[in-house]
Amino acid sequence: MNVIEIDRLVKTYGDLRALDAFSLAIPKGAIFGFLGPNGAGKTTTIRILLGLLSSSSGASRVFGLDCWRDRTKIAARVGYLPGDVRFLSRQSGRAFLNFCDYARGGTSAAEMTRLAGRFQLDLDRRIRDYSRGMKQKLGLIQALMHRPELMILDEPGTALDPLVLQTLYDELRGAAAEGRSILFSSHTLSEVDQLCDCVAVIRAGRLVESGAMSELRARAPRRILFALEPGASLIEAPHGAFHRGANADNRIVGTWIGDTQTLLDWLRAMRLTDLEIGPPTLEEMFHRLYRDTTAAQDGGATR
Amino acid sequence: MNWVLTRKALRDYGWLIAAAALLLFGFVIVFVFAATSVNIEQRLDIMKTPWVRRLISSLIGGDIIDNFTRTGMIAFAFAHPAAWAMMLTFIITTSSGLIAGEIDRGSFDFVATLPISRTRIYVTYSIVLATACGVLCLAIWLGACVGLALIGEKDADLGTLLIVAGHLYVTCLCIVGLSMATSGMCNRRSVAIGICFFYVFYSFVLNVLEAFWPAAERIGFTGFMHFYKPLPIARDAAWQWDNLGILMSAGLVIWVIGWLRFARRDLPGA
Numbered sequence: 001m002n003v004i005e006i007d008r009l010v011k012t013y014g015d016l017r018a019l020d021a022f023s024l025a026i027p028k029g030a031i032f033g034f035l036g037p038n039g040a041g042k043t044t045t046i047r048i049l050l051g052l053l054s055s056s057s058g059a060s061r062v063f064g065l066d067c068w069r070d071r072t073k074i075a076a077r078v079g080y081l082p083g084d085v086r087f088l089s090r091q092s093g094r095a096f097l098n099f100c101d102y103a104r105g106g107t108s109a110a111e112m113t114r115l116a117g118r119f120q121l122d123l124d125r126r127i128r129d130y131s132r133g134m135k136q137k138l139g140l141i142q143a144l145m146h147r148p149e150l151m152i153l154d155e156p157g158t159a160l161d162p163l164v165l166q167t168l169y170d171e172l173r174g175a176a177a178e179g180r181s182i183l184f185s186s187h188t189l190s191e192v193d194q195l196c197d198c199v200a201v202i203r204a205g206r207l208v209e210s211g212a213m214s215e216l217r218a219r220a221p222r223r224i225l226f227a228l229e230p231g232a233s234l235i236e237a238p239h240g241a242f243h244r245g246a247n248a249d250n251r252i253v254g255t256w257i258g259d260t261q262t263l264l265d266w267l268r269a270m271r272l273t274d275l276e277i278g279p280p281t282l283e284e285m286f287h288r289l290y291r292d293t294t295a296a297q298d299g300g301a302t303r
Numbered sequence: 304m305n306w307v308l309t310r311k312a313l314r315d316y317g318w319l320i321a322a323a324a325l326l327l328f329g330f331v332i333v334f335v336f337a338a339t340s341v342n343i344e345q346r347l348d349i350m351k352t353p354w355v356r357r358l359i360s361s362l363i364g365g366d367i368i369d370n371f372t373r374t375g376m377i378a379f380a381f382a383h384p385a386a387w388a389m390m391l392t393f394i395i396t397t398s399s400g401l402i403a404g405e406i407d408r409g410s411f412d413f414v415a416t417l418p419i420s421r422t423r424i425y426v427t428y429s430i431v432l433a434t435a436c437g438v439l440c441l442a443i444w445l446g447a448c449v450g451l452a453l454i455g456e457k458d459a460d461l462g463t464l465l466i467v468a469g470h471l472y473v474t475c476l477c478i479v480g481l482s483m484a485t486s487g488m489c490n491r492r493s494v495a496i497g498i499c500f501f502y503v504f505y506s507f508v509l510n511v512l513e514a515f516w517p518a519a520e521r522i523g524f525t526g527f528m529h530f531y532k533p534l535p536i537a538r539d540a541a542w543q544w545d546n547l548g549i550l551m552s553a554g555l556v557i558w559v560i561g562w563l564r565f566a567r568r569d570l571p572g573a
Contacts, residue, residue: 050416052570076418078322084572086409088315094313094415102307103417179389 001028003150003181004049009058011205018044020205021058024196026183031176033192035286036184044084045202046154049123049183055059062150068173076104079143083154083185085129085135093138094123100142106142108145115141118167132159144171151175153184157191169195189283201286209285220280223254226267227274228252237266255284305419308427308471316397320435323393324442328385331443334380335450356516360513363534373458373552378537381467387507390439390475395430395499398482401428404492406570421566429483444468463540467533473547474531478503480554483560484561490571503527525554 004026011019019041026032036042047053048060051071060067062074087096093116101108105165107291116123119137130138136159143151144296151172157165172182172195192199192213199216201209209216224242227250228234241258256263267275315319343491360366362382363375380386402424404413414418442467451459482499489495506526511527512519523529 047570052412052415053566054569072418072420075416078416080412080416082409082410082412082572087413088405088408091314099307099311100413100417100493102310103305103419291406 002026003028003063004158004183005059005061005064006045006049007059009045009048009060010056011041011048011053012056016207019048019058021206022202023209024200024207024210026181028181029176029179030198031172031182031196032184033196034183034202035187035189035192035199036185037187040202041205042202043154043206045154046080046183046185049152049195050078051075077149078145079148081139081143081149081151081153081156083158085139087135087138088089090126090128092124092126093121093134093258096127096138096233097102097123097145099141101145103303104146108147112141112145113148114177115145118171119164133161133164136160137141137164140168142174147175149180151180151184152180153182155186156184157186157188165191190285193282216282216285217280219257219281219285221284222263222280223278223284224263225251225253225274225276226270229271229273232271235266235269238262242266304430305427307424308414308419308424309431312401312428312504316431316435317395319393320438323389323499324438324520326340326389327439328446328449330389331380331384331446332453332517334383335377335423335447335454335456338376338379340458354493357514358511360534361511363532366534372537373456374460374463374537375534377451377459377464378467378533380447381443381464381471381533382531384507389473390397390436390476391500391524391556393439394436394478395496395503398428398434398479398486399489399492399495399499400486401432402443402483402486402565403489403495404486406490411570412572415570422562425483425562425565427554432479432483433476436479437456437472440468440472440475443471458519460537460540463537466540466542467536470531470533470536470543470547476525477527477550477554480543480556480558480561484557484564486566487561488568558564 002025004024006024008024009019009022010017019296022041022045022183024045034042034045044053048055049062051067051074063077065074066072079218091099095113097108101112112123119141121134121137121141123138127135127138135154140153140156143153156168158169172184176197196213199210200207200210221243237256237258239258239262241252241262242256244252244254246253251278263277344375356366359379362384363379402411405414415421444461447459447464448461451457451461478499481502482495485495485498486492491499506528509519509523509526513523527550530550532543532546536543
């Protein structure tokens, strides 16, 4: 069963197409990473899912409910952390969390205290005295404390130190183990790589890559470095799987995009004096997608 | 109506309600002292100056010389520019802060993603503001009561002044309708405040112009001040149901437009 189903979603702002026939399905219990460069449409998608924005066309459903019509019902089952957390600064952290708790039925006091302890946040200080990281922690506690079935977190790792980040990952893994689902957008690939079961990449309002992390890793490029024996020549790789980079000290450097057996067969066919094969890196894959985005944006395509 | 939002609104703006009520209460006491500290002849001399007479007439909706009573004099406090300035600043500042201000700041995302419908948010904030206006109008009336008691005045009719306060309240509700609608429709607090203050300023100018320039009377009905006339109310000691009906209807129509728009609009990020 899917907790989120997006079907050919379009959102326009005048002539600008922020989302262009964007489709996505997120299964129950998944930790789903949502990647894309700035302005790709991640936040627009999230705001449509929360019923904050209407779509121009297409369908978006959370728990099988329409995101626009049933937004109040959906809100009761979702925890949300905005990308840029801002609070009324006059109140204390506890007053803010109590307000959110009471609005949801007032059953989260114990969980609030537990999370405040886990994230080491003093709830009795005024929010105006909080640092950027403390505000982020407060936003996270607010999103998690009512133990929602779905957590939508817009760049949750922003301003958090590595220790707190690890605590957050533990909390999210624990939630997923209980069958709760998490959608989070991020710019940090290592974050997605560590945490996610599935990932989707959005670019210029369109889905460009989506799938399980294991599938993506299998498709990810490997960095290869090798040296040929004197007089030996480089054989062309099948299906253009080898992308040659700059040579270094008579060594050939490049990336391999393809299956491992073909790579081994290709290398065996050449006489080598040295060889290094790196693990598949998603980073190179995403950088390539991001670079394509920049080119598309330079071409004046879409947001 | 949602009690959690009510508590939030009171926590955020309760101090402003209390401050505005105290200011108005104190102002009216001072006004009562000032209005009764000079003798009647002196007061009539000032008011007989043609432009002063017209200006006051435009504010209170009738000629003070022809209707010179203690109750009529005190009724002027319910239309005094200083009292209006306090009331309107309170209404517009609060209403714009409740929705547009939070959207502007980015903190409204937390409210909008709670399981509370937008209709409830809009209705709750409107009720809080309408109740606060009631408190302010009551503060003005209580200020008049205390002021008159302090000077030992027994001629003024407090029951009639309560009717004037009732009319003032309905006029305030009309402004609440406008200010909540602009707050619900705008993304920027400054824009919501600007629209409301522009209309209020327009109403005041038009109301004064009506007293000096007969042509302005033709469009006088477009300003809310045209329908608030404390002196005739104090003179007749009767509710002006036609004016009340127009103010209530206009406020309600604008409020409903604001509600429909707010319930259907996109809420952008900060």
